Amino acid sequence: MHPRNPYQTPPDFKELALKYPEFRKHAKQKLTGKIEIDFKDAAAVRTLSTVLLKRDFNLDVELPPDRLVPTLPLRLNYLLWIEDLLQMVKRASEQQVHGIDIGTGACCIYPILAARKNNWNFTATEADDVNYECSLKTLEHNNLLSHVTLIKVTSDTMLNGNIDTSLQYDFTMCNPPFFDSDSSGPKSRSEKRALPICPKSGGSASVTETAVKGGEVQFIKNLIKDCQELKSSVKIFTTMVGHKSSLAPIKVLLKEAGAFSWCETEFCQGRTMRWGLAWTFCDTISLVNITPAGTKSNAKAPPPLSYTIPRVRWNDRGDFSVDSVMTKITELLISLKIEVRKVNKKKKNGGVESKAVEFIAKENTWSNQRRKRREEKRRTSLENDDQPELKKSKIDTERKPIPRQ
Ligand SMILES: C[S@@+](CC[C@H](N)C(=O)[O-])C[C@H]1O[C@@H](n2cnc3c(N)ncnc32)[C@H](O)[C@@H]1O
DSSP states (O other), X not given: OOTTOGGGSOOOHHHHHHHOXXXXXXXXXXXXXXXXXXXXXXXXXXXHHHHHHHHHHOOOOOOOTTSOOOOHHHHHHHHHHHHHHHTTSOOOTTSOOEEEEESXXXXXXXXXXXXXXXXXXXXXXXXXXXXXXXHHHHHHHTTOTTTEEEEEOOTTOOSTTTSOTTSOEEEEEEOOOOEETTSSSOBOTTSSSBOOSSTTTXXXXXXXXXXXXTHHHHHHHHHHHHHHHTTTTEEEEEEEESOGGGHHHHHHHHHHHTOSEEEEEEEEXXXXXXXXXXXXXXXXXXXXXXXXXTSTTSOOOOOOOOOOOOGGGOSOOSOOOHHHHHHHHHHHHHHXXXXXXEEOOOEEETTEEEOOEEEEOOSOOSTTHHHHHHHHHHHHHHHTTTSOOOOOOOOOOOSOOOOOO
16 A cells, blocks of 8 residues: 555444444444445445545545445545656646546546545546446536546547647556456456456456457557657556556557666555556656555565653763763764764754764674673773772663664
8 A cells, every 4th residue: 555545544334434424334344343334246346436535635526336436545545656757757846737537437436536535637438328427427526527528439549539648647547447348358468267247346347448449459559659658748658457468568668669668566455456558758757666655565664663761871960961971872873883973953843952863884783781890890900909990880782773864
């Protein structure tokens, strides 16, 4: 899940059931007391999406019963990745973002979320009559016609002839029909395993939404063909990919088309995996893979190490100022042959004065400190037997190395 995705924390179904009677109808209480819905029930999943759109984005949406239900965690993962990609594009800060959504579905899900969340403008295309009509109603009902231009297109077209080429677009996005309408059923390449249609979306999607001649690879191939004609009008082209096996042939097509750079990402939401591909023909944009923290491939960051030095451990119990403690910690690190690289300027951290040092341990100098201190004591008392050794307070240094700050 993208680190900025608000559904990293799943919605509280109990709270939704209490607030929305239409959701309550689908909520079931388990023996444990936990409230659940049946994700195989299209009506339940549809109601979940509509109440979340209402509660979290102030969007009133009515979804038709026989069309694909847009689940929000995946839709937001795709939009958030586009937000990340736009960081790689130099653009005037006051310039309004304008995107294109190819095949916008039954409620213009990406344009309405992006308009509410980011105030972006969109041109959205749709080939299916029912989806086009429902999307238009959604835009009217939510006063979003000033943000979204909806265009009815034919399914044998992609971008060419459908968009206004006198405008400059920041990106295109697309959730294509994943399956091949010519195959007897949605099968994997090996034909061994049936691939699910729109998993966890309640399975209410129509064939025109989920299947197309040649499947997603052919659909994206048509898109790449159109991109070449429109490369001066669009900065970044993107698409979602439903099957991992489609990524390699699409990347070959991008290379053949002369894309300047491209990158990919994973959209992980529960057990459903999707992929995102972005490419550009602009030689000023260098797209690089971004794996947002928190996605599957990212190792969990270890918790920060914190250590409280008790007052009794200091000789000088009177001076416990930040500067004095900092000096002592630095001395301690230097005595352990740790390279202290930089002392940051004072900064305010939540109102508390704080300081930081960056340090590097080149070898393990902190183990067996007690034995080393005993040896040192014996050595110094032999060298300076006229000087009585000060009784030193014990500082526990037999700890793991302190990580770089
Ligand atoms: C998988 S659905 C995605 C809908 C929506 N974007 C979403 O993410 O929920 C694909 C959509 O593309 C539409 N579509 C198929 N071919 C198209 C084409 N050539 N141009 C525009 N829309 C098309 C379908 O009618 C369908 O609504």
